[in-house]
Amino acid sequence: MAVDPLWYKDAVFYELHVRSFADGNGDGIGDFVGLTQRLDYLADLGVDCLWLLPMSPSPQRDDGYDIADYRGIHPQYGTLEDFRTFLQEAHARGLKVLTELVLNHTSDQHPWFQEARASRTSPRRDWYVWSDTDQGYPGVRIIFRDTERSNWTWDPVAGQYFWHRFFSHQPDLNYDNPEVREEIWRIMRFWLELGVDGFRVDAVPYLLEREGTSCENLPETHQVLRWLRQRLEEAYPHQKVLLAEANMWPEDVRPYFANGDEFHMAFHFPLMPRLFMALRLEDRKPVVEIMERTPAVPEPCQWGLFLRNHDELTLEMVTDIERDYMWDEYAKDPLARLNLGIRRRLTPLLEGDRRRVELTNALLLSLRGSPFLYYGDEIGMGDNISLGDRHGVRTPMQWSGGYNAGFSSADTDRLHAPLVANPLYGYPVVNVAAQSQSDSSLLAFMKRLLRVRRQKARLFGRGTLRFLRPANHRVLAYVRELEGEVVLVVTNLSGAAQAVELELGELEGAIPVELFGGSLFPRVSHAPYVLTLAPYGFYWLELRWL
C-alpha cells in the first residue's frame, strides 16, 4: 500500500535513548540488539515512529550530541549491522525511525577538528569558525550559562579561539564553507540509504554567524537548510522527514517551515510549560493564549508537541513572573532546576498524581500537532535528580521488578546509570511487566489512549482546532474538525469536580459519542450544553449526525 507522504502529521512519536532502553549483550549499556528485542512492546503500545537520540561514536561528554564519527554506530550500542537489523524489524512492525542529525557542531575529538586545529593551512581549518580574539559576535547569548562563560574558547594547539554555541568541547562547523554543506548532505544520504525515515535536526538556529546579529535564525541559515531539503526531495521525493529543534517562540520557528520547503516539522516549545502552568493555576488561559499565538503553518508542515523530553523542562519561553511561578510550584527543590528549566520526568512533576498524568497525556494527544512521548513516561517512571546534568531523566527503562529492572543482565555496578530505586518510583513498583498484568495500570491507559487516537489520527493530526470559552475557566474545551468529522474535547484542569455550560450552537443536532467507552450523550440542542466533569476528568466526544 502506498504510504501517505504526510504520515508524520498523523503519527505519534516515541523518543528513546538506545543506551537506556534495553541491553542485549549484558554490558550494562543499552544497545540495538536489546532495542530490537523490545520492538514488539513499542508496536503494541501503539506508537508510530521512534526517534532515537544520538547513536554515533562520541566521547559522550554531551550525551552523544558531541559526535566523533558521523557514519558509525557507537561501539557500545552495537554495529552498523545491528542497526540495519533493527531498522528492518522496526519497519516490519510498521514503525518508522527518526535519528539525530547533529549538524551545528562536532566533538572536539572529531578527526576534522583534529586536522583543523593542527595547522592554519590545513584544508579542514576552514571547516570550523576561528578567530584571533574572543571579541567577535558580541552580545550573542550563552545557552549553557551554568557551565560556559563565553562562546569563544582558546585552543592552544590551533593558537586561535574557536566558536561554539554549546559546550566548549563542541566546536561549531562553518556553514559558509560549501565543502561542509556537501559533506553533511553526504552523511544524511548515508543514513537515508540505510532506510532511516528522517532526522530530528539538532540546534538549527545556530548554523551561521554574522557580525552585529544575535547569530540566531539568520537568513543565511535558512538558505542552508532549504538547500538540504531540496537535495532531500530530489533524492527521495515525498519520503523522508526533517524535524527541527529550534527552541524558540512559535512565530520565530515559523520561518523554519518557510513555504513548506524547509522543515516538515518543528517542536512547539512554549506550549509545554504552559500546559503545566494551566494545570497548576487551574485555569485554561495560558494554553489558549499560546495556541492562539501560534501562527498557521503550510499544509505539509506540522508542529511536534511534547510534555517532556530528554532535556530539562525548559522555561526560556516564559516571562520572569511565569518562570518564578513554575519554579516555585514545580521545582521547590533547587536540585531540580537546571539552566532555565526543571529536570524532572512527567510523573514526579505531577507529584505522581495518576489523574493529572492521564489528563496531560490526553491533552497532548488531542491538541493540534504530532505528539511525542518520552520513553518511560508511559509507565510513569521517576527520575533521579541527584545525577548530574540531565542524566536524572535518562535512567534505564524499567522493564520488570526483577534483576536490574530487566534492563540488563550485567553486574548492577556496571549499569551506565543507576536504576531509579526509590520507594515511590523505583523499578520494583513501576515497571512494564507489572503494568502489563493490569487493565487499570497507567500503561494500559496509555495503550487505550493511543488506540483511540489512532482511530481518529487524521482528525487529531490535521483537523482544525477551535477553543470554546465557557464561563468556567477551569474547563479547557475545544472542537477538532476535519472533513466532516468532529470531536469535542472537554477537560477539567482542576482537582475538584466541575460543571460547565458549553455554547455549541452551530453543532446543534449532533449526537455526542464518548470515544473511550462509546456511550451516547444527549443530543446537542440550541440551549447551552451542560457537562459535569470529575476532578482532572476529560471527555473526547465524537459528534455524529445520524
Add this chain to the structure above:
Amino acid sequence: MMEELLSLLRAAWADFLRLLAHFLPRLLAMLIILLVGWAVAAVVRAVVRRVLGWVRFNALLERAGTGALLTRAGAPTADQLVGSLVFWVIWLGFLLSGLHALGIAGAEALATDFLRFVPKLLVALLVLVAGFALANFLWRVVLLAAVNAHIPQARLLGALVRVLVIVAAGAMALEQVGMAETVVQTAFAIFLGSVMLAAAIAFGLGGRHAARRFLEEKLLAPPRERDTDGPSHL
C-alpha cells in the same frame, strides 16, 4: 493597314501584359492564401479529432444514441465528421478571403456574411445533436415503459415521441441559421397541430371505449395494479 493591325496587336499585347502584371500577383496571393488555409484547416482538423478522441466523443454520442444513427446511415464516425466539418468551415473562410484578394467584386461581403454565419451554424448543429440525444433518450423511456405496461401501441408511441422531438430540434436549428423562419415555424405548427388533432380524433372516436375504460379504471375502480396477480418472483 498592316501597320495599324500591328499597332493594335501590340497595344492589345501590352494591355494583356499589363493586365497580367496586375493580375498575377493577386493570383499568387490567392494561391498562397488557399495553401495556407488548407494547411491551417488540416492542422485544426487533426487537433479537433485528437481532442475529441481524448474526451471519448464517440462514446459520448454512442451513449446519447446519435452514434448508432450515424453507423446505420453508413456515415463515418462522429469525430471524423466533426473534424471534416471544422476543416471545411475554415477552408471555406480562407477560400472566400482568397477570392477577395483576387479582387472579385462582392467577395468581401460574402466573406463577412460567411463569418457571421459560422457561429449560428455551430449553435444549430449543437441544437440538432442535443435534439437527437434527447429524442433517443425519450424514445427509450417511453418504449420501455409502454412495453412493460403492456400498452399495445408501444412502438408507435415511442416513434411518435422521437419524431416530435427531432422535428422540434430541426425547427429550432433551422431557425437558428435563419433559414426561412416563418416557413419553418408555420410548417412545424401545422405538423404538430395535425398530429395532435389526429391523436385527439383517434382517441375520441376509435378509442372511445378504451378511453372510458381507462378513466374508469384509474379513477373509479379500487387500486388494482397489474402484474401483481401472479405468485411472488422473489
Add this chain to the structure above:
Amino acid sequence: MAMRRPSLLSDTLLRDLMAAGQADVLVGIPTLDNAATVRPVVRAVTKAFATHLLRERTVLLNVDGGSKDGTPELVRGAGLEPGDLVQETHPLRTVHRISTPYHGLPGRSGALRTLFIAAELLRVRAVVVVDPDSTALDAAQLFHLVAPVLKEGVDYVRPVRPRSPWEGPLVTQLVRPLLRAAYGQRLLEPVDTELACSGRFAAQCVRELAWEHPAAEHGLDVWLTSAALRRGQVLAQVPQAHRPEPERGRQPPLITVFTQVVGAVLDSLEATAEDWLPVRGSREVPVRGALSPVGAARPAFDAQALVRSFREGMMLLRPLLEEVLSAQVRQELWAVVTGASPAISDGLWARCVYDVVAARHHRVMGRDQLAQALRPLYQGRLAGFLSETAELGAAEAEARLEALALAFEEQKPFLIERWNAGPRGGP
C-alpha cells in the same frame, strides 16, 4: 463543516438508546401495518432473549413506518405468554424493548438504516433483522441465525429456506447464479429479507450504502449482500422455516421489484468490479445446521402470459436490444422467439444477463432502462424453465438450477470480454 442533515433518530429513540447504553444483540423488526402477524414474532424474540441469550445484553427494536393499525402498541405489549416461561430461565439483565417511528419515507431502507445506526450506537456484536410476518419463527431459529455472529465471528448470515425450485424465480434464475458467478460464493438466498450480521458490518453499511437511492426499497438486500461478498467478510447460512407467501395486496408489481432488484445488482457489480473481475469458480458458503429437503410447491405462474410477454417484448424492443445485446446473442434469441415453444438455454440466458451487465458498465443506457429491457427476456427464460421442468420432480428441477449456476460460471469469460471491450462489443 460537517454534513448537518436532519437526524434520522427521534429524541425518544436517542433517549431509549442512551438508556440501553450498550448491547450484544439487537433484534430489529421493521413494521408497517403488521398487527395481524407481529405478535408471535415478538413473542419468539422475547423467548429467545429469555432462554438462549440470557447472559447477553439484548435489545428488541421495532422500527415502524407509520402503522395505522396499532402495530407499535402490539409490539410493546406483546411478550411471553403463560406457558412460555420455562422455570429458572429469565434474562439476568434488563431487557430493552424499543418501538420507534423512523423519519423519511416508509420502506425497508429507512427502517434498516435506523436499525443499523442504532446498532452502531449501541456497539452491538450482532444485529438480526426479522420480518414482522415471520410467523413460523421460533426462539431456537432466531438464536441459530445470530449464533454464528456471536460465537464464531461471522459477519453476515443469510437464511436457507426449504423452497421448491419453482419458488422465487427472480432469485433462482437471475440473482443467485449471477452473484455466485461474480463473487465466487454460493449464497442461496442473497435477497431474503431476514439476516444477521456483525455490528462492525452494520456500522460499515451505515457509512457506505446508498440508503437514499430510489431503488433502495427492493435493492437494499442486494447491496447488503454484495457489500458482504466483496469485502471477503466471513459468511454463513442458517436453515430457517419456509416463509409464507406475502398477501396478494401487499405484493408490489413485478416490474417495480424487477427493476429495483436487477438495477441494484447492476449497480453493485459496477461499483465492485475490481473485487469480482478476477474471481473464477465458486465455493460453498458454510451452512450451520441441517438442511431440510426442498419443497415441491409449484406456484401458479401463467406460462402463456409469460410467453406472450416475452414475444411481445422482443418484437417491440428489438431496436433497443440491438444496442444492448451482442450480435451472436441477438441471433440466438431471435431463433428462440420464432420457435414454437420458446426456451432460452442456460448458456444463452447467462450471456443475455452478462450483456446487460456489460451494457451498464459502458453506460449504453440508464440502469432502470436496462433492467426493464431485460424483463421480457426473463419472462421468456422463466416460461422455458417452467415448461422444461413441468414433468420433473423437485430434486431434478433443483439439479437444473445447479446446472444454470454452472453455466453462469462457465460463461463468465464472456462477461469479462464484454466488460473490457468497447460499448458496442458485438459487431
